[in-house]
Amino acid sequence: MWFPRLASDRVLRRHPIDGPFALTLRQANTEGVHCFNMEAERQGLYRGMSFTDARAFCPNLQSRPADPVGDARFLHVLRRWATRYCPWVGIEGDDGLVLDITGSAHLFGGEPMMLTDMRQRLNRAGLTARIGLGDTRGAAWALARFGEGRAEAGQPHDTLAGLPVAALRLEGKTVIALQRLGLRTIGDLEGAARPPLARRFGPDLLLRLDQALSRQPEQIAPLKERPHYGVRLSLPDPIGLFDDVMAATSRLLDQLCAKLKAQETGARGLCLTLRRVDQEAQTVELRLASPLRDAARILPLFERGVGEIDAGYGIDQMRLEATQVEPLPVHQISHMSSGRADRLNDLISRIGTRIGLENVQRFLPADSHIPERGFIIAAAAYSEPGGPWVALRPRPLRLFPPEPIVGAGPRPPERFRWRRMCLTTARATGPERIAPEWWLPDENWRSGLRDYWHVETRQGRRLWLFYTPQNPGWFVQGEFP
């Protein structure tokens, strides 16, 4: 099954566009055409041509940047969909699927019916697909790309003989060399003597030929199904009491945690969906500060969210899914590994359910001599406590946005008013000159250099003042203990 326009079909499914359309991909410093629709092909575009040429060919071309990662993800979605036909589905290149339908074709009423079904479904989804069906993987590949159709069982030769040699999954160089020899079709190649071919092109060519004509076996490697972390529960009678819902959640959690344990993973985010009798669905989302798979520790975290749910006429279906999963290998418990970190993480999760997990923060040191940038504030759930804190000079305990005071000259004023207080300078230590970081533009440092003074006032307050020599003015920025 080959999707010649997978990338553009994917984009056009979401935003349908009439007229020529192409996706561009930046490669080797040029904007190239990556994928285009039927309309654009009619205008003479081809894959890999430069985007400027394409615009010249077709002035009303609409374009959009390509997203190869998204396309790969979409192909995996299609792969999962294709398991409705057979369990053995693999991925072929970046725009094809390979299905081993041995023994499952009769479920759809035979091979032709199955192909019709596939085509109809893909058409409805807005995807261009070319499907080839053959005894071997090689034959199916050739048919999908060159001459769509289906090879009769047992006679791959008849169908394939007319196809060009490029249908054998060969490199471009080999194909050109074969054409120069006059071997244009698979039938020609089949008729030629084998030893000289092997000597000239290596064993690869003949291997591909044999694979296509079922003289050599070739396997399909189906992709492993990703573990699915979702469990659900349907109830015979609707429930609405808090305790009942929590009991049901506990059952779901037990199942989910068993799954997580089997995979040695832990949930980082959970989503509980409660479907009410009137088809309304309500969700409780939970984010955890550390990966967890301990039902007894997760359950109390749901209490708050479940308490806020409006049960209406009752809930009759519940689904619990781990939306975010991280590896969590089994740890050896020793007397050294106390539960302190666990308790702290539980606490962070619990506070996080109320104020949001990103609002529980911790300080991390940063390498900057600008006082406001000497530290980073990071979400505690997604960071580890960080390394040494060095204060080369005494730094204030509190920092606030600079508050201007009246003063003149480079020495701190004798008396000044700050926050409606009259203060008298008793001792001033300084200046400590800090220059702005020119490589990072900062609004607050527009005024240039700063000379910082540690000023102790007779009234007791110990303040951090600075003077800006390039733009004369005095400001208070912090307070010492």
Added chain:
Amino acid sequence: MTAPTDIPLPLRNARVHEACGPGAVSFAVVAAARGGDVLWVREAWQTEAINPVGLSAFFDPSKLLLAQTKNQTETLAVAEETLKDGAVPLVIIEISRPLNLREGRRLQLAAQAGKSTGLCLIPEGMGSNAAETRWHCTPVFDSGDSTLMRWKIIKNKSGTLGSWHVRWNATSHRLDVVSPAGERPGSAEASD
């Protein structure tokens, strides 16, 4: 006169205390320097930030967790939750409006349940009746030293009131209680 040894520190465990005055934050960090994790609950809109670089003279800032809340209701909810849990030995709560009796009592009960200590930093004159002790802290100018502070206990449920001059010893990381020179009982206000 109060003797230097009488100072009721460290703060009584499993209770909630209060500190006010311009040196309240210094009081809080000295209390936090006792060891263990600290959770600092504050409202996100406040512009006066804590500077961890300055904090490092007192204790390791990696032990500090910060909870930024939307309003005081959230602040109190987070504080109660944390006090009840007991995983964090000291919770510092920045208060912006006075607590009523019910809120103060709830914090006390939570601290009792979790055996952890709470410390509310209150604006002056906004104390709650439920607090175990209330401290008024002011920095004091001293010609030879730049960490001198006066800590006055203005409410104490299980002891007497008093006033002490203290200074922070940054090398040994401990608090020295000093007797102020040239001051007689009753002349504590004279230095202002």
